[in-house]
Amino acid sequence: MPGRALRILAAPLVCAAVSVSACGDLSGPAPTTHHSTSTPVPASHPSSTAAAAPSTSPAPAPTSTSSPTAAPATPRPAPPSPAQQPPPPPAVAPPLPAAPGPSCHPSYDPCVPITSDVDCSGGSGNGPAYTGRVRVVGPDEYDLDRDNDGIGCESG
Structure with a gap:
């Protein structure tokens, strides 16, 4: 049946197209340290996992794409305080008339x-x-x- 063969080939291709880390490679489970927004594609038919035999071609190396992180905002320096005026000199009382x-x-x-x-x-x-x-x-x-x-x- 031509439709069945197409389904068997579609599952591995979807995994490769979505993300290698979401589906994992052939040697083990997907790494857990990578945060991905894609969801794993479950097998739609039990016979598709049996028909999908391990490929003899090497799996592509996992690539990680991380969103760029913004640098922390540099706080603005505090505005300069107004220049402090020196206190006025104390008023000098005029000398008292000489007693x-x-x-x-x-x-x-x-x-x-x-x-x-x-x-x-x-x-x-x-x-x-x-x-x-x-x-x-x-x-x-x-x-x-x-x-x-x-x-x-x-x-x-």
Whole structure:
């Protein structure tokens, strides 16, 4: 029968056309490490396996085709952080006006030195220190404001 012979030859050809690893070679079972998307073709008739005698021609070497694997995506570097501005310099407080030092008497303005005696310059006093016109803001220890109006050494 011509149709039967065609079926016997069709099974090995289908295996060869689909994938060698899916059908295996003549020496043993198909390798299990290869992932294939094809399915093995079962024999359609029990007599076809008996008629398909081992071929004397060598079986083609198994070939593996694997889908290309994509390289892992390289992570993008983090965007640069905004440049950090240096903190502003601390505010420098303006210097306080110089308080009268220990050498200035606190009752007179401008400074009258602290000493044993101060007289008005150009007057009849004998010093040792002399001063010009001053404002008296406290007790008049040197008797510079004789008329008690708050101004010392007015006439000199």
